[in-house]
Amino acid sequence: SIIVMTSNIGAELIRKGSTIGFTSRSDEAKTRQMDYEKMKEKLLDELKKAFRPEFLNRIDGVVVFHALTKEHIRKIVDLMLDQVSQQLAEKGIKLEVTDAAKDFLGEKGYDEVFGARPLRRVIQDMVEDKLSESLLRGKFRPEDTAVVDLEGEEIVVHPAAVEALAGDDKP
Structure with missing residues (x-):
């Protein structure tokens, strides 16, 4: 059996740990890996502070994601x-x-501490709810295409423009 447990232990460290500075492109990957290794070490220390050794000794592996x-x-x-x-x-x-x-x-649904967890709710609120309302109002029929677009700072849903089928007017 594999049991996957997740935790927000160290989430505050992650939030505070974002580095500010400039690096060349060649150093960027190396810097990111070094930052990850430092953060991983700090997070594992936090884990040791939060849980008793008897519990931690029963865990086969701990994975810290990038x-x-x-x-x-x-x-x-x-x-x-x-x-x-x-x-x-x-x-x-x-x-x-x-x-x-x-x-x-993606911007609205991402949080430094919670990662992509809020994304489900954002898509539900901004896309699914609007599509549902449009369906209930009869804006879409079978064979239609629903377009989800951004206007200003708002997600909008509308039917795709229907192209004229009466031949090509291009020379």
């Missing part, structure tokens, strides 16, 4: 929106989400 990058957050946003897309597909509706909307959702 902080999420913007690319990681974007992939998580894409995965969550794929689930929304599958739900709409069951109703015969396609989903298109602009890059601007995805980036905005």
Whole structure:
């Protein structure tokens, strides 16, 4: 059996531990790895302070994950929106989400301390709820495409513009 336990022990250290400074691109990966190693050591010390040795000795391994990058957050946003897309597909509706909307959702759904945990709620509040309201109001029918976009600082949902099917007017 594998039992996975997660903890927020040391979350305050992580929040305070972000370094400010400038590094060259070649040093960036090395600096990030050194920062990770220092943080890992501090977090394991915090773990030892929080739990009795009898408990810790029964644990086979402790994994300290690297902080999420913007690319990681974007992939998580894409995965969550794929689930929304599958739900709409069951109703015969396609989903298109602009890059601007995805980036905005990622920014709003990420927290230094809690990572991507708030992202589920952000997508639910900003995308799923608006799609549900639009569906209830009859804005979308089967074969339609729902577009999720960013206007200013707000996520908006609207049907895709229907192109004229009466031939090509281009020379």
